[in-house]
Amino acid sequence: MLLKLAWRNIWRNQRRTVISVLALALGVAAIVSLFSVREIAYAEMIRGITKGLVGNVQVHGRGYQDSPELTTVVPDPLAVEARLRGALPGAQTERRVIGAGLASSGEVSTAVVVMGIEAAAAGSQTAFTLQEGQSLDAAPSHEALIGTALANELGLSPRGELVLVGQAADGSLANDRFTVAGIVDTGSSEANATTVFLQLVDAQSFFNLGQGVHQVIVRLPTDEEDLSRPVSLLRGALDLSALEVLPWSEMLPELKTAMDDKRKNQGLISVIVFLIVALGILNTMTMSTFERTREFGVLASLGTRRGRILAMVVLEALLQGLIGFCAGLALAWVLLHGIGTANLSGLTGGGDVLGAPMPGALKLVIHPGSVVSGGLTTILTMLAGGLLPALRASRMKPVEATRYV
Amino acid sequence: MIKAPALALAALVLAATADAAETPVGVPVCPSGEERPDAASLVKRIDQLLSGRSSVGVMTMSIKTPSWTRSLKLKVWARGRDYALIRVLEGGPRETGMMTLKRERQLWTWLPQAGRVMKLPSGMMGDSWMGSDFTNDDLVKGNSLINDFQSTLKGVEKSADRDAWHLVLEPTPSAIVVWGRIEMLIDRKSCLPLSESFFDEEGKLAREMKFSDFRQIGWRQFPARMTVAPAEQGRETSIAYSEIAFDVEIPEDTFSLQRLRQGR
Numbered sequence: 240m241l242l243k244l245a246w247r248n249i250w251r252n253q254r255r256t257v258i259s260v261l262a263l264a265l266g267v268a269a270i271v272s273l274f275s276v277r278e279i280a281y282a283e284m285i286r287g288i289t290k291g292l293v294g295n296v297q298v299h300g301r302g303y304q305d306s307p308e309l310t311t312v313v314p315d316p317l318a319v320e321a322r323l324r325g326a327l328p329g330a331q332t333e334r335r336v337i338g339a340g341l342a343s344s345g346e347v348s349t350a351v352v353v354m355g356i357e358a359a360a361a362g363s364q365t366a367f368t369l370q371e372g373q374s375l376d377a378a379p380s381h382e383a384l385i386g387t388a389l390a391n392e393l394g395l396s397p398r399g400e401l402v403l404v405g406q407a408a409d410g411s412l413a414n415d416r417f418t419v420a421g422i423v424d425t426g427s428s429e430a431n432a433t434t435v436f437l438q439l440v441d442a443q444s445f446f447n448l449g450q451g452v453h454q455v456i457v458r459l460p461t462d463e464e465d466l467s468r469p470v471s472l473l474r475g476a477l478d479l480s481a482l483e484v485l486p487w488s489e490m491l492p493e494l495k496t497a498m499d500d501k502r503k504n505q506g507l508i509s510v511i512v513f514l515i516v517a518l519g520i521l522n523t524m525t526m527s528t529f530e531r532t533r534e535f536g537v538l539a540s541l542g543t544r545r546g547r548i549l550a551m552v553v554l555e556a557l558l559q560g561l562i563g564f565c566a567g568l569a570l571a572w573v574l575l576h577g578i579g580t581a582n583l584s585g586l587t588g589g590g591d592v593l594g595a596p597m598p599g600a601l602k603l604v605i606h607p608g609s610v611v612s613g614g615l616t617t618i619l620t621m622l623a624g625g626l627l628p629a630l631r632a633s634r635m636k637p638v639e640a641t642r643y644v
Numbered sequence: 645m646i647k648a649p650a651l652a653l654a655a656l657v658l659a660a661t662a663d664a665a666e667t668p669v670g671v672p673v674c675p676s677g678e679e680r681p682d683a684a685s686l687v688k689r690i691d692q693l694l695s696g697r698s699s700v701g702v703m704t705m706s707i708k709t710p711s712w713t714r715s716l717k718l719k720v721w722a723r724g725r726d727y728a729l730i731r732v733l734e735g736g737p738r739e740t741g742m743m744t745l746k747r748e749r750q751l752w753t754w755l756p757q758a759g760r761v762m763k764l765p766s767g768m769m770g771d772s773w774m775g776s777d778f779t780n781d782d783l784v785k786g787n788s789l790i791n792d793f794q795s796t797l798k799g800v801e802k803s804a805d806r807d808a809w810h811l812v813l814e815p816t817p818s819a820i821v822v823w824g825r826i827e828m829l830i831d832r833k834s835c836l837p838l839s840e841s842f843f844d845e846e847g848k849l850a851r852e853m854k855f856s857d858f859r860q861i862g863w864r865q866f867p868a869r870m871t872v873a874p875a876e877q878g879r880e881t882s883i884a885y886s887e888i889a890f891d892v893e894i895p896e897d898t899f900s901l902q903r904l905r906q907g908r
Contacts (some may be wrong), residue, residue, distance in 0.1 A: 320706040345761040350768065402760045404753070406775045410712040414755035640714035 267567025355442020
């Protein structure tokens with residue numbers, strides 16, 4: 240009954256209602272699309288990080304994150320891996336060695352990062368894409384994979400000869416020759432220009448590390464951004480006096496901060512947009528209740544309780560909100576699907592932002608979070624705009640109101 | 645009567661030539677007694693002391709870092725400022741036989757395990773040489789102390805019970821150098837450097853070099869032990885010569901790249 244009344248009331252002045260609903264719809268559409276694009280881009284970036292070289296969580300020798308020294312290692316990585324898998328069933332782990340070196344071919348030489356990887360591990364398959372040649376054999380074979388830009392600089396192609404020099408963990412000068420098995424794209428222009436991948440065992444013996452590794456990468460089956468629970472589980476399973484357990488957000492703190500800052504900024508913009516919309520709603524609702532002063536007076540003198548009048552007017556506001564919200568969602572859907580895929584590669588040059596590989600193309604859809612956030616803001620806006628006129632309408636004195644012209 | 649002063653004069657000339665035979669022409673004499681000697685000629689003398697026309701030496705280089713300590717036995721052939729060859733006589737299994745060849749401003753390394761020669765990229769000149777606290781640049785740099793720096797005498801100081809001149813060297817405006825300033829303490833008796841402190845462009849101490857174990861070799865006195873300690877805590881590299889000979893003949897092909905490529 241109340242709903243029916245409210246529904247009829249809002250269409251008594253169609254033009255006014257359409258205008259407020261339209262204002263609301265535009266606001267919702269803007270926020271839902273901005274939110275969706277942002278969150279889809281973030282999710283893609285996070286996927287790039289967690290499926291790429293970084294992983295969801297890493298275990299290091301204590302202090303490695305702050306000052307990555309060749310000698311700061313996880314000394315017994317196999318035991319650590321077993322414990323990690325025990326603490327988080329379903330998680331995948333891989334060991335990795337990272338050292339600095341000089342790579343040379345012919346007369347050209349350049350500074351590189353030498354990365355020893357478990358080539359057979361599932362995670363390594365997604366960390367880079369093979370451009371030429373083939374991947375590393377599972378057995379140590381004195382073979383190397385090199386980044387595309389590095390291959391260019393050194394003038395190397397598959398089967399070419401790569402000479403590496405570096406300082407080993409005992410201070411001695413490591414030097415050896417490797418065959419280029421393949422050329423890879425890591426998704427990061429910096430890594431492409433500087434990275435040499437070796438078989439883990441080859442890298443361990445090159446740097447004289449024994450069994451030691453610098454990182455144990457943990458990949459989780461799901462891709463949630465908040466890792467506090469898995470991290471605390473992993474931390475509980477390890478000896479933290481010798482090791483550190485870090486989620487990607489702590490390894491790339493600038494990126495995490497940048498993401499959070501942008502979210503806050505967009506939140507502020509939403510608040511401002513909806514404040515303006517709310518003022519508009521307040522205006523039209525006040526108008527519409529003023530026009531109906533006599534009506535409310537009659538209702539009240541017929542014995543309608545204040546609560547019901549209040550509820551009716553609030554319901555009018557919420558109904559408009561619902562229509563505006565649905566229209567806004569529809570508009571956002573049309574907008575996002577109209578664009579379809581956002582190609583960011585032109586924007587970023589295929590590079591990386593603060594250590595995260597930048598997604599090349601984004602498939603745009605409405606993000607569920609944006610619907611929730613848009614819905615909540617709509618309700619708040621309509622309440623903010625509608626509550627005051629509703630209160631006024633419900634508090635009218637019947638005698639005065641019926642005499643109002 | 646006329647002969648006596650002439651004889652005296654002849655004796656003087658003889659004495660002078662005898663001295664010149666010991667200290668070659670062009671090397672400024674040590675102004676040991678002077679309170680305010682000419683700073684530029686002091687630096688020039690040191691510069692020439694530490695490098696002969698040619699030299700062959702054997703030395704032990706000891707490197708100390710917070711995580712490891714090691715030492716290498718090296719043999720060094722050098723000709724003038726432009727050519728040098730350093731060979732690792734004794735070191736780790738992957739290093740023995742390693743050679744560094746300096747030809748003018750370029751460095752080449754023979755890598756015994758790889759069996760290849762690598763040319764050092766110019767961007768790596770500031771990096772450590774063989775894991776020590778010497779940089780590649782230390783090996784490559786020519787006579788830059790004289791050409792690239794303006795030296796002034798600051799005064800007289802005591803350093804480890806020795807009287808020393810305190811010299812400040814500042815880069816000339818056109819010089820391309822990594823240091824903002826070098827301070828030197830020079831022994832007033834022997835004119836030998838006791839220490840050199842290197843400051844970066846912000847004026848912070850970057851590393852300190854100390855010289856000791858002075859030995860007489862021919863006309864020159866030579867510090868057989870040098871220690872360099874960077875500002876970074878817990879690191880130190882020292883080299884101690886066990887043999888050194890100056891102005892010796894060195895076969896022509898010692899400094900040839902072809903020979904280096906064969907690993908000999």
